[in-house]
Amino acid sequence: MRIRKVLAGVCLPVLVAGCVSLPGSTYELERLQEAIPAGTPFVQALTHEYTAFADALRLQRDWFNSQYFARKGLEIVQGTVVGPEDPANWSIDSQSARQEMADARGRLLAVLNDGGPAHAPVLTATAQVKFDCWVEQEYIAHGTEAVEACHRDFLAAMDVLASAAGKPAAAPAAAKDGAAHDDSFLIFFDFNSTQVTADGSRVLAEVVKTAKKMTGKSLQIIGHTDGSGKGDLNRRLALRRAEAVQKALIAAGLPADRLLVQGRGSSEPLVASPGNVPEAQNRRVVIRFAN
Template sequence: MKKYLLSTLPVALLAITPVKVDAAVFFDNVAQIRTLAPTGTDFNSGLVREYKQLSIFEADEMYDWIDAENHAVKGVMASKGTTPMPSEPGDWSIDDPAKMGELKQARAGMMAVFNKGARTIAPLEAAHAQAKFDCWVEQQEEGHQPDHIAACKQEFETAMAGLHQAMEPPKKVEITPKKDSEMEVVTVVEEVARETVYFPFDKASIDATERAKLDLFVKDMKAIQPVVTLYIVGHTDTSGPADYNLALSSSRANAVRTELTRQGMTIGDYQELQVESEGETGLAVATADGVRERLNRRVVVVARGQVTKTKKVSITTQ
């Protein structure tokens, strides 16, 4: 359990065996997060959702109120506009040096991606990775449930793979003009913007909140010169038959295309538009079959455009 939380709890409470207790009395953040709706930036909103799930699971399924409160504290912080950092393994009572080193290395890798802008570019993927890392740290400290440790570790690694994929879209060199002295000017096509639209269960309709996100996206795209190429990819969760989900993801992708047009994005604003449907493949959050998951019910809109870059090159003469 987290050291600083242990020190704040009544001795009599810590001495008893795990039982259901009044969360509102001893664990007010657990009580608060139960009814908390995701708010704030996309990253903080994702953290609220992730820590809420962890907190409720620890409290209601494991009767581990101390770790439930620890996760809830972070979720409440995020809802109030303060972004909590991932757990520092050194702050936890993990005796195995190899496990501690593994956790520290994993955290360093995650923070390196965060420092490249992951919390802005792929906020929900980043929030998912942070929460799964905290789950791994917590379970590793407890140390008596190897299957739980392995599950949290695997979920973290899967989350990081998804985050890397979201951060590193394919790049294609389009033009290589002449070299000027020792500098080479190249124009590449790469991602310039990305937006994700989320859908209600078994629906292809776009609600007011998601339409507002697309409205801002359209304004940003109109300010980009030259025109961009748009990729619109529809997804579903794993609830329902695969063939039905493929058709549903197509309907969602086309709904987004229609909404972009309705909000004033015309053919003159982009040079190419590609609409794809992936059904229940390409999950944002790995789940078993038949699971309802909001983060998987989505359409991802990626805009790629020309970006001019200058790089230093070595010029040889003969």
């Protein structure tokens, strides 16, 4: 029987507090789903990605790994810097797969240490979690389509990050919007929807709390879509998403004259994807504090 070394000594006593991994257990995932992502856009995106990954594993009835990655997400929420998995800590049979993953992890660490989280926060978070997905699926089911899907998604994210390396576009965009990365929040939307989700509502609660401490600043609410629709329709959908967030913030007590709304359609994707292909990470509203 293959044993994953990464958790050796961590979850052996089943009754240890905070280490529940019995079949069907979702305690850690539920805690993560209830948490409010905060911090930099990278931290928020990484929390979102690990939440989605842990939930996908739950749907596969992979209870143990679902809880493991949910705990990883909770560490991020609590302010811990969490890196990509080390394949050496997983009992992966294929030597060629282990070597390929080790090389890929080195490239990913270079991105993480060289400004990726600041310049391309969502894409960098996607790359990290897709790498972890690749490692986990290789451990579970070598050679299957699930492994290849995670691998392809990781490589696609890394290709875009590599093509953008050294380009200063991200920094001026943030400066133009007049907001620091630490004062930004991301709200994600379902396909073709303007309804704020439960996760989005938790983020908005954090926005309201922060806004009440920053009474002299306005909030820019910028709606975006993926590229699956036509230009004019996407711009209108992006604006309606921003207006839905504006309405929720007004209902929570923020004055309307502090809330500046824009809709930018699909012109500023955070995750590169082929034309007309839905991409969840691009369906978002960005909230930034501005002077």
